[in-house]
Amino acid sequence: MKIAVISIGDELLKGTIENKNLAIIGKELKKMGIVPSLQMTIKDSKDDIIECLDYLNENFDIIISTGGLGPTDDDLTVKTFADYYGIKLYENRDVIKHIQNILNQKNKPISRYNLTQAIVPEGCTIIDNPNGTAPGVFFEYKNQKIFLLPGPPYEMQPMISNHIIPYIKSNYDYNKTYFNSAYAVNFPESEIQRTVTEKIKPPENISVAYRAYNGVCEITFSSNSKKFTDEYFVKFKKLMGNYLLAENYTNLVEETISLLKKHNLTLSTAESCTAGMIGSKITDISGVSSIYKGGIISYSNEIKEHILGVKNSTLEKHGAVSRECAEEMVKCICSKFSTDAGISVTGIAGPDGGTEEKPVGLVYIAVKLYDHIVIEKCNFIGNRNRVRQRVRGN
């Protein structure tokens, strides 16, 4: 089955916003063993939409388009698609009611521009949008199924999970792709490839994909046979042994939190250069309040000393970016917050503040569990943003 994703919006091409929708759609489809064949980002322009549809033509079973459903003149998606496929438009009363409800909820006035969102192709199916005024639109043309969804990810996502995925599941008998992924640490991508090629020689019908990022290498085996994929995956895991992260690894944070929960251990954080990125990342996971108590963002030395409790002599002698300071930070936070475990970070994110001895990218990360402390010295390459991201781990 061939699926094309179209992202419509000048703001994507101008770089005003990142396209988050492809990743959301891709992730949902992958769970079903499908990978979209292609994605195109085009402008809010009638000509560009037509050119894109000409190209996709009848080669795709499903077209999922996002964006261009807003109430303003630059939103052309529904009208252009309907014109292209020769379908008339009409004003849908249920959608008008929906728009009125949503705007009432938000205490906003209704104008004739809002009502343009109720103009939809004849015979289409409306997909409810609980998070906004623009309805999703679904229609068929010959053997092609076409979905027009709003651009904001939080409006689009529920439509994908609640409508489009179930629709595909129950209407298509497709050739599923089976994926098995493993995650290796301290083992370079190219070395893993060498090992795989030399030792287990996956046959032609198994694809192996490698992706190295932030010190973790993701290796994915896939094929149309579950048995085959599983077999080679078992071989691979035997081969790599201790270099692989846990079986159901999704990311290091989730892994860590689930271990802490399992052992009923509490956690706190003391952050300097990351200034809340670690705390924020931990609390991305819901239900973490049973183990994460909170932390101190000690961005200035004053706070490191007077609030967190790092000794003045440590700051004077070794500086804030030092093994000694990281160690004291993690000890202080665990004792202050009465937690079993703690994480501290202190470093130079740049662009300023680097010296020859302590360059931009130098970061000390300390982790404490009971009386055991591990301190890692890292030298990250890249700009401020990149250094901070490397510490956070994505």
Next chain:
Amino acid sequence: MKIAVISIGDELLKGTIENKNLAIIGKELKKMGIVPSLQMTIKDSKDDIIECLDYLNENFDIIISTGGLGPTDDDLTVKTFADYYGIKLYENRDVIKHIQNILNQKNKPISRYNLTQAIVPEGCTIIDNPNGTAPGVFFEYKNQKIFLLPGPPYEMQPMISNHIIPYIKSNYDYNKTYFNSAYAVNFPESEIQRTVTEKIKPPENISVAYRAYNGVCEITFSSNSKKFTDEYFVKFKKLMGNYLLAENYTNLVEETISLLKKHNLTLSTAESCTAGMIGSKITDISGVSSIYKGGIISYSNEIKEHILGVKNSTLEKHGAVSRECAEEMVKCICSKFSTDAGISVTGIAGPDGGTEEKPVGLVYIAVKLYDHIVIEKCNFIGNRNRVRQRVRGN
């Protein structure tokens, strides 16, 4: 001038990662008054790359491709492009040296797979990659300029800013687009459109684009004439008056930080449900250490009470998610951290913890400057992720 961006990588279509490169490229080009015409995301597949190049054909002056330059078998970009354009490949000695240097720096072994990254098209120009082993590749075919760049954003970005942008600037005499953007608050997108259409009637050659997000509406006027764009922008600003954010507004955080810096005011944060998102956002901006001292992540009530200093009676009587608690949090953080200004957040991000009286999405945000405190009660719609994002403001 027509520019196409190609993003190559299974991981983008499978949703393993978001495509950050288009936004980076788009932003850099926009500064020069250029918007890419089209972006396509395709798999690491020879056939798919060929199909894409067939489609782009000679309609584009510049093709910028990212991804598929890694050292493993699934990285096919350079070879497939060279084959397509009938250009032979060779091993470039300078690139070999570069790869050796980078791997030495990272204390990693070199294998023959790494050296595949030194195989490049004959006659191409190598674009240095200070942040990784894969070189960028630039070559021409007829009137088309083709750039092949690595996928990781921190490797690609410097190549765009330091090589491709200057190249375009000095080699093309293109028709520049002039953009003027304004940001309106408390004025719905559809109402702004109505006002613009009725009151200043922009002529055909001025495009007006609207984008509403998180309570701010961005309105962008653009045309090929600076004079025209400026003229209509002045009219628009007069029309909207106080509803517009500051002239050089880029985002609320930068705006706030620059105001604080200007008046030499210090800032601290006390975060509950956002658990560091605000601190992290503030410190995305470099040079903020002169005014931001840090904060307390008081994720649990225990920390709110014993570390931050919220009265037990407030928590008992009003609960942690209340106007009273937000107020005390901001007072406590300013006093504890001795800052002129403070921000506090307490709310229910969900999915659990909501009640009829205090539903998921209920968030209190308090802002204090000297003795003046403003507390905002918000009811955000959406899931955990969305609620937290709304608080952070992007």
